[in-house]
Amino acid sequence: MTVGVEEEFFLVERHTGMPVARGPRVVEAARAVLGDQAQSEFFGAQVEVCTRPTAALAELRSELALLRKVMADAAAGEGCRLVATGTPVVPPGRPPAVTPGGRYERMAARWPSLVGSYDGMVCGCHIHVGVTGRDQALALANHMRPWLPTLQALAANSPFSLGHDTGWASRRFTEHARWPGVGPAPLVDEPGYDRLAEHLVRTGTLLDRRMIYWYARPSEHVPTLEIRLCDVNADLDTVMLLAALVRGLATALLPEVAEGLPAPCPGPRLRAAHRLAARHGLAGDGIDPLSGASDPATTAVERLLVRARPGLTAVGDLELAERLFDRVRRSGGGAALQRASYERRGDLNDVVDDLVRTTLRE
Template identity: 35%
Template sequence: MGVVRTVGVEEELLVVDPGGRPVPLGPAALEVAARRGEGETVAEHDRADRADTDHSADDSADDSADEDEDEAGGADPRGQLVPELKAQQLEFGTRVCEALDDVGADLRHWRGRADAAARAVGARVAALASSPVRVEPVATPGERYAEMTETFGLTAVEQLTCGCHVHVSVADEEEGVAVLNRIRVWLPVLTALTANSPFWLGRDTGYASFRSQAWNRWPSSGPNELFADAADYRRLIAALMATQTIVDTGMVYFDARLSERWPTVEVRIADVALHAQDTVTLAGLVRGLVETAAREWRAGAPAPAVRSEVLRTASWRAGRSGLGGDLVHPATGRPAPAAEVVTALLELVRPALAAAGDERRVADGVAAVLSRGTGADRQRRVHRETGDLAAVVRAAVEATQG
């Protein structure tokens, strides 16, 4: 892993027309990106998905880990644009990065390239975790997405949400599982910090992150219990697959999981952030959490014995109020003002941030979010000023590009 754990980020974006309505032009934009050498077509991505599924079925977890051990950790090391479940979406992954400056540069680059590809087909991209305006989601072509739609019905049909996934490198699966056991209590705080989906089907939901509500309709989503070790984690994955309910291991939608493709812990609980700098702050916090948890594990400190039912409640609370109300404090299990809980998270990871050279940048980023609010707060401000949900989308298009 080197001196500093590597980090990579995946962001999902909405594809919208100039008026602010999501449009199913993601596949067409990807064709443009593929011709420019900046992404995969839908067909190429579908073939890769099926190849990955075949590989995971044929090979053991140990073999997979051996093959991946030369990778540094993070999202795709090349960076690229790829399809998502709905044709009104695009996704990209940054390179594997050591410095948060590089994460920020990649986020700006790929947001710009996604927007350029969308412009080429008459659209734009917006970093919104749900669509403020009414929309009829259109499934992206492909065998895997078709199987998901057939299997999960309305849950899959309505699932037009955009998240942000942060990968942080770990030495091996044992360290990765030890990290999962220790970061789980803090993950709801990340939902509150990144909340960016207050609107759904043309109305204000009353939630700061309604994406978190929609996402938890998947049967394999949410928090999980503590694992005894890496073998225990793998037994759970095998038990999920044995139910023949989820389509493949890519549908293990835990709030945080071991990546099947990279030697990383992948934290999946966040909304896509409206501002790229907030994604950088998220990446720094996640890396700090992973490093802090690994240090605690090596020191023999036990993982917090908090039930998954409590964590699910804490996540609901975070999605409901974002930073505008109380959060469940991981140290006490009691409600506390959001700013107090966020500050506790920052203090927990501060030594790890300092060791990585991230302390000032992440602290300033957290302070900025606490001061100006989340993407959900920004969306609601625009709506109050204009009374127009399409204007919310148009404002998000501009904010997405910085």
């Protein structure tokens, strides 16, 4: 299976750490090197990079490091800095501006209450794995649903919002959930997906199919399954661990999908599991959405490693995944690192500075 990553970043003012709407100019400068791998995002204070699909995680890491460096250099040329965090640490000095463009402006007009305040700005990391078609993507999404809260806890990297500690490890989770189309994927096959997507667009619930923001969804423009519930992380070790686990789990589940085995149905506990993952990250307990048992989040990651082991072994990533998880577990994850930065002096600028440095550390 190939794997690819999309990362969204904030642009912040060099001295204050406030988000600044210089995204279109930064993307234009970065495209001189990156072409269409550099993209604008919904708000002007955001940018995005997209890797090419690859079968080698070492190649993926090198490409991500290059994309970050080029985008950061372009940001520096516009007097700002590139930051990988799920929500802005420091509030902006003015309401966020939507990036000019037909689709973004139509979304802003349709849902004005979601775009007129600071809380609307969030940055995620989306992981794609190559599939044979939409039918396989949906089947894999159905089978992967119970494991996604564990990935979410591992990726939690947005404890600060509006200039204070929110009490969440992933505040992005609660802010992003205000958009229509965000949430766990329903259990559907390809005909069911087409009927549901058509209904959501026809009734005006969504602007278009690209607004199907399920945590696991088939891509509308490339043959991939997209996992899109993770906060963007400054630490590349965390990003690579997430990519390895997503592909390893998908690879391990492929035989069950091929045999037509029924997908597990976690029921109402799934949303509770996602909420706990966002609340605590790696620092607390979570719920197993299938059994209802409560376990430390790190134990859940260990179970995920076991479940994904056949797939990780098949593609040669098992040792890497185990080593990276050991590093992330010892650090406590992105949310814990942000809080440690703040505790040194009680200064949010320390959090931003550390995030900027880590974003560019290979």
